[in-house]
Amino acid sequence: xxxxxxxxxxxDVSKRFGGLKALTDVDLSVAExxxxxxxxxxxxxxxxxxxxxxxxxxxxxxxxxxxxxxxxQQKPHxxxxxxxxxVFQTPEIFPDLTLLDxxxxxxxxxxxxxxxxxxxxxxESESEIRDSAEFHLGDVGLLERRHQLxxxxxxxDKRRLELAMCLIQKPKLLLxxxxxxxxxxxxxxxxxxxxxxxKARGMTKVIIEHDMHVVFSLADRVSVLxxxxxxxxxxxxxxxxxxxxxxxxxxxxxx
Amino acid sequence: xxxxLSKQDWLLFLGFALVVLTLPISLQPLGAAYPALMQKFCIFxxxxxxxxxxxxLTGYLSFGHAAFIGIGSYAAVWMFKLLTMNALxxxxxxxxxxxxxxxxxxxxxxxxxxxxxxxxxxxFAQMFYNLAYSVLTPLTNGETGLQLTLGDPRVLDRMAxxxxxxxxxxxxxxxxxxxxxxxxxxxxxxxLILCFFFAIKIFRSPFGLMLRALKSNQNRMRYTGxxxxxxxxxxxxxxxxxxxxxxxxxxxxxxxxxAERMQWTASGEVVLMTILGGAGTLVxxxxxxxxxxxxENIFSAFNEQTLHRIFDFLPDSIENPLVSGLSLFVxxxxxxxxxxxxxxxxIFLPGGxxxxxxxxxxxxxxxxxxxxxxxxAHAQPAE
Numbered sequence: 001x002x003x004x005x006x007x008x009x010x011x012d013v014s015k016r017f018g019g020l021k022a023l024t025d026v027d028l029s030v031a032e033x034x035x036x037x038x039x040x041x042x043x044x045x046x047x048x049x050x051x052x053x054x055x056x057x058x059x060x061x062x063x064x065x066x067x068x069x070x071x072x073q074q075k076p077h078x079x080x081x082x083x084x085x086x087v088f089q090t091p092e093i094f095p096d097l098t099l100l101d102x103x104x105x106x107x108x109x110x111x112x113x114x115x116x117x118x119x120x121x122x123x124e125s126e127s128e129i130r131d132s133a134e135f136h137l138g139d140v141g142l143l144e145r146r147h148q149l150x151x152x153x154x155x156x157d158k159r160r161l162e163l164a165m166c167l168i169q170k171p172k173l174l175l176x177x178x179x180x181x182x183x184x185x186x187x188x189x190x191x192x193x194x195x196x197x198x199k200a201r202g203m204t205k206v207i208i209e210h211d212m213h214v215v216f217s218l219a220d221r222v223s224v225l226x227x228x229x230x231x232x233x234x235x236x237x238x239x240x241x242x243x244x245x246x247x248x249x250x251x252x253x254x255x
Numbered sequence: 256x257x258x259x260l261s262k263q264d265w266l267l268f269l270g271f272a273l274v275v276l277t278l279p280i281s282l283q284p285l286g287a288a289y290p291a292l293m294q295k296f297c298i299f300x301x302x303x304x305x306x307x308x309x310x311x312l313t314g315y316l317s318f319g320h321a322a323f324i325g326i327g328s329y330a331a332v333w334m335f336k337l338l339t340m341n342a343l344x345x346x347x348x349x350x351x352x353x354x355x356x357x358x359x360x361x362x363x364x365x366x367x368x369x370x371x372x373x374x375x376x377x378x379f380a381q382m383f384y385n386l387a388y389s390v391l392t393p394l395t396n397g398e399t400g401l402q403l404t405l406g407d408p409r410v411l412d413r414m415a416x417x418x419x420x421x422x423x424x425x426x427x428x429x430x431x432x433x434x435x436x437x438x439x440x441x442x443x444x445x446x447l448i449l450c451f452f453f454a455i456k457i458f459r460s461p462f463g464l465m466l467r468a469l470k471s472n473q474n475r476m477r478y479t480g481x482x483x484x485x486x487x488x489x490x491x492x493x494x495x496x497x498x499x500x501x502x503x504x505x506x507x508x509x510x511x512x513x514a515e516r517m518q519w520t521a522s523g524e525v526v527l528m529t530i531l532g533g534a535g536t537l538v539x540x541x542x543x544x545x546x547x548x549x550x551e552n553i554f555s556a557f558n559e560q561t562l563h564r565i566f567d568f569l570p571d572s573i574e575n576p577l578v579s580g581l582s583l584f585v586x587x588x589x590x591x592x593x594x595x596x597x598x599x600x601x602i603f604l605p606g607g608x609x610x611x612x613x614x615x616x617x618x619x620x621x622x623x624x625x626x627x628x629x630x631x632a633h634a635q636p637a638e
Contacts, residue, residue: 054478080480092478094471097464105468108461109480117489119462124261126461165479 005032007173007204013052013062015045022048023059024228030173030221035195035205037219037236039212041248044225046208047089050175053206054086055079067172077114083172085165087179089208091158093165095151099142102150103133103164110169136164140194156183160191167198174198176207180214192217216240224248264455271538272448279437285553291435291508292552296545297443298504301450303528303540305497308457309490310526311535312466318373318522319360319380323353323495325387325517327502329394332401332512339411340423342432342442346503353499354492361491365484368473380522387514400513425507432507439508446504450497451537457493458537466490498525531600533607542608550593557585 010028014021022045030036038046051057053064055076064071071079085106094102107129112118137143140160145153150161159179166174179195180188188211195205195218209215215222215236222239224232226248232239239245260268274281275297282288306320327349334345364375387395395401403422412423425433432439457463465486469476476483506512515521524547532543562578562585569577584592604610 056478075482076477077480077482080478086478088478092472092475094468094475096471097467101464101468105464105476106479108465112461114480114482115485117460117462117465117486119460119489120456121461122259122261122456122459123461123464124459125259165475169480 006030007032007067008053008206009065010049010053011063011065013049013059013064015048015052015057015059021228023052026062026225026228026230028223028230028233030204030206032204033202034220035199035207035218037207037209037215037222038225039209039215039222040225043227045228046225047177048228049225050086050177050206050208053079053175054084080109080169080171081114083169084175085167085169085171085173086175087159087162087166087177089177089181091155091162093150093158093162095149097150098147099137099150099153099161100130100133100146102161103136103168104129106165107132107168132168136168137161139167139197140164141190156187159183160187163191163194170201170203172204174203174205176205176209178208178210180209180211188214260452260455261459264459267537268448268452268455271451275444275448276441278444279440285549287549287553289435290437290440292548294435294440294443294504294508295548295552297440297447298501298508299525299528299544299548300447300541301443301504302498302501302525303532303544304447304450304454305494305501306525307494307529307534307536307540308454308466308497309494310529311540312458312463312470313487313490314470315365315368315487315491316373316526317364317376317491317494318519318526319376319378320494320498320525321517321519321521322360322380322383323357323498324502324505324521325383325512325514326356327353327499328506328512328516329401329502330499331503331506332403332510333394335403335409335425335506335510336401336407337410339409340425341411342425342427342507345425345507346446346500349499349503349506350496353502354496357492357495357499358488361488361495365487365491377519377522380517381519384514384517384519387517395512395514398514400511402511425510433510435508443504443508446500447541450500451541454537462486462489527597531597531607533609536607536609539607539609546608547593550589554585554592555587555589557589558582559586561585 006029008028008030010026013023013026015023026045026049038049040046048057052059053066053071055071055074055078058072066079066082066084069082074082094105104123104126111129134143134146137146140163142157142161142164150158153161159182163179180191183191192214199205199218207215207218219236222234222236223230224239224242224245231248232242232245234242278293278296279288282293287293302320302324306317310316330349330352331345334348338344360376360379364372364379367375388397405422409423424431427442430438432442465476465481469483469486473483502516505516528543528547529540530543531546532541533539559578559582562581563574566574566577582588600607606613
């Protein structure tokens, strides 16, 4: 592992909400091109950790370094422009727009940056972006429904749409917050296949997941978070065998 | 590139232009075919069209857009006084001034959203309204309003050696625009048509798509790599420029400017126009503006005699109670009619008059058996 470049480095990050210690001295390194899973019981601080990575929450202590840039003072849109995209636990999509528009918008952000307006061109003439959007909608199996409004999708489909919205940006780092929650077994397997396919494209991923089937079929490395601390970190099989983890998390699930 | 529209949009644009230019004929049966009223339709159409770029696309409800109307009017009259009676410099200057003021107001007001944004814009507009009567009197001439005088410098006109006996009129290369003639109407109509063209461009552009996306989910925009504020500010400034342009046209057709144009009721009126016609649609706000101005000017002139004439064919025992009942709704009571229509539309047709049209055309399509109602239902935003 150590011979690969570290893309994301979370260095001794702590965050408190009032009296609650959400994260305590969390230290995490994600190597380029790997899938890094973060698991842990509810309330362990997994989503908080991702929020710190995208600039939604500022850490009280410590830093997040992405590809050599410290993210402390960066605004969310700047972090995205650096190459970080995120799938949220509750899908964040544009419910009043069509699926095609939903996927085209992130492509514009990628191509034009955070500020540039094109007020006198037509969306219709942007065939390159539309083709790319249709390709990525096809990737998640939503191509035939591209003219529907996104708000009319089921929760699992919204998730897949959001995934397409992130993938079209070809991010260097993709953060996935329970990407298969609310999906049927069939859709979950489809999503795993999709994530395996994009793994071949060399995208680094951090994935939070409850479904151990998903974790052990995708992850190259697993970190276990419990009560805001990393209690184990290693290859999937090592972590699976770790007694501390069994106690904190797997044991609980097996009980 | 910049002047391209899709085939459908060209049809829409040409159809719109045709309707506007033939208003003097088509409004004949409605009794509204006189230039002074028709140019009001155009001016308020421009106002509502611009307002809709902000409200319809981004969902930010400004309650202070009348301020830009006032600023546009004052700026235009100042150009007439200082430079020339030609309409073009006045219009351009008004647009620039309104745009700059919009940039300042927008910069502050857009720090908040929802009701707080509305209140901030209202506060700014009221501030301008009150300042026009106090601190800004040297610029606005207070309650008298800003008017042309014989002593105005009009530098360019003097240099051109224009001999002026009496007050000059606003003109465009020799064609008189002020005073309620057809030239004034056609001038406003052409400006409206140009404004409509740019509105189509904005609606169909990536920029327009981003504004709609901002209305839909600002969080997602942020985490998708957009800086939301400049987009909102651009929409605010564009709508302010449209309003300033409308204000300058008021001054072009009648070269005086008063602060009453900036009152909050005028700001509220454009909200009504937009919602009545259909927020977020291209034609709706213009239609709403025309309906409201029609009621204000024509319906309010109906009196009991007119009603008696209309219902003359009925026996007296029915005619008299009918007329006295209906007379509540016409003349002075036109606000009541407008209020009832507004309430009915908001409740039954939340998409405004345009949604009514869509539903009617939907019925026809289904009747013909060719349409796909399910797809049509998806195509329209549910709001």
